[in-house]
Amino acid sequence: MAKIIGGYFTSHVPGIGGAIMRGDQETPYWKPFFEGYPPIQQWLAEAKPDVAVVFSNDHGLNFFLDKMPTFAVGAAPQYDNADEGWGLPVYKSFEGHPALSWHVIDALVRDEFDITTCQKMLVDHAVSIPFELVYPGVESWPIKLVPISINTVQYPLPSPKRCLALGRAVHRALMSWGGDERVLICGTGGLSHQLDGPRAGFMNPDYDMFCLDNLAANPDALTGHSAEQVAELAGTQGVEILNWIAARGAMGDVAMTEVSRNYHIPISNTAAASVLLEPA
Amino acid sequence: MSFDPVSDDNERRRAIPLFDGGLATRGFALNAMCFSFNEKANREAFLADEEAYCAKFDLTAEQRDAVARRDVLAMLDAGGNVYYLAKLAGIFGLGVQDLGALQTGMSVDEFKAMLVRWADEIPAGARVKEAV
Numbered sequence: 001m002a003k004i005i006g007g008y009f010t011s012h013v014p015g016i017g018g019a020i021m022r023g024d025q026e027t028p029y030w031k032p033f034f035e036g037y038p039p040i041q042q043w044l045a046e047a048k049p050d051v052a053v054v055f056s057n058d059h060g061l062n063f064f065l066d067k068m069p070t071f072a073v074g075a076a077p078q079y080d081n082a083d084e085g086w087g088l089p090v091y092k093s094f095e096g097h098p099a100l101s102w103h104v105i106d107a108l109v110r111d112e113f114d115i116t117t118c119q120k121m122l123v124d125h126a127v128s129i130p131f132e133l134v135y136p137g138v139e140s141w142p143i144k145l146v147p148i149s150i151n152t153v154q155y156p157l158p159s160p161k162r163c164l165a166l167g168r169a170v171h172r173a174l175m176s177w178g179g180d181e182r183v184l185i186c187g188t189g190g191l192s193h194q195l196d197g198p199r200a201g202f203m204n205p206d207y208d209m210f211c212l213d214n215l216a217a218n219p220d221a222l223t224g225h226s227a228e229q230v231a232e233l234a235g236t237q238g239v240e241i242l243n244w245i246a247a248r249g250a251m252g253d254v255a256m257t258e259v260s261r262n263y264h265i266p267i268s269n270t271a272a273a274s275v276l277l278e279p280a
Numbered sequence: 281m282s283f284d285p286v287s288d289d290n291e292r293r294r295a296i297p298l299f300d301g302g303l304a305t306r307g308f309a310l311n312a313m314c315f316s317f318n319e320k321a322n323r324e325a326f327l328a329d330e331e332a333y334c335a336k337f338d339l340t341a342e343q344r345d346a347v348a349r350r351d352v353l354a355m356l357d358a359g360g361n362v363y364y365l366a367k368l369a370g371i372f373g374l375g376v377q378d379l380g381a382l383q384t385g386m387s388v389d390e391f392k393a394m395l396v397r398w399a400d401e402i403p404a405g406a407r408v409k410e411a412v
Binding site: 015035036039059060061064065082083084085086087153154155156194195196197198199200201203204205206209212213228231232236237258259260261262263264265266268269271 | 294295296297298299300301304308311312314315317318319320323353356361362363364365366367369370371375376377379380383384391394395396398399401402403406407408409410411
């Protein structure tokens, strides 16, 4: 049985990658955001996870509209990043854990989640930036990756309720795994932001606080809205909260301690946040 | 806080663009071209001969016109998805604040100032920072 040691939730705004590249962490604009990460870095240095199961959304690097899976699970030996077209550096590759991936895939389909499987999968800034934030400057990632991609691009999106259920099914899969890996669960993206249309620049601190305050103890509270309602509340790109909801489900229905929380406005066009939860 | 249901009214639909099957169908050619910009050689080919590059992807007249005018709202109306359009914007050296300014009619500085002002909406007493 895998041991779930914690859950790391973070925004993945591409601009963070630019700030890291320029070394802007201590500047007045960026400092309040980067201050959220040292507690998570220290916690990870002690907790030493072996594997990260990461829920994120692709932004047009791996998936195009010709084939758009609602839920996709990676089963690759290695996951590369690549040029996304807007000037970010190409980030380090992740080593995969194909045996665990296939176990998760098998368990999910038996659990009636009809996911897509990917033996080749590029991972974009939504996976790379969260780890650049918590393992700054490492030569190679100290964790293996099991990536799970949720469609937040093309409607209909999966509902928050379905994403939480997917996460809970991933939790059951991890509990039935024969290995003893120490697993970190990650959900990336958000919080509220909107890039497109005349409402571009919209944020919603009230809704973000509702999500942050319920994430640990009452994630079901986040499932009362449809994906369309979340787009209205959180902004059209704020639907990335679906990744957080699924990740919370994957941590299991046990009491959680909030080890750290940071919420800051604005980072680029986004209300940015980081949270670390640990099973109590 | 109240959670109002999504309204059906057109203005609201434009304010909260939901990239559905209709838009994904209408925008396929434009988004396919933007997806190609993940590769540097394709970005360079676009810059070298924009007309020929757009023709290669069979952009509709509406899409071609929107791209020629650098009109982001028109690209969205023509089925463009912002995640793909961002790759086109990158070719012109435009970031998401530039896109926001173009779509809202603000200057880039006004748009950035508006983003900063959202911090004033953080509810009093909200737990925004915690480390055990």
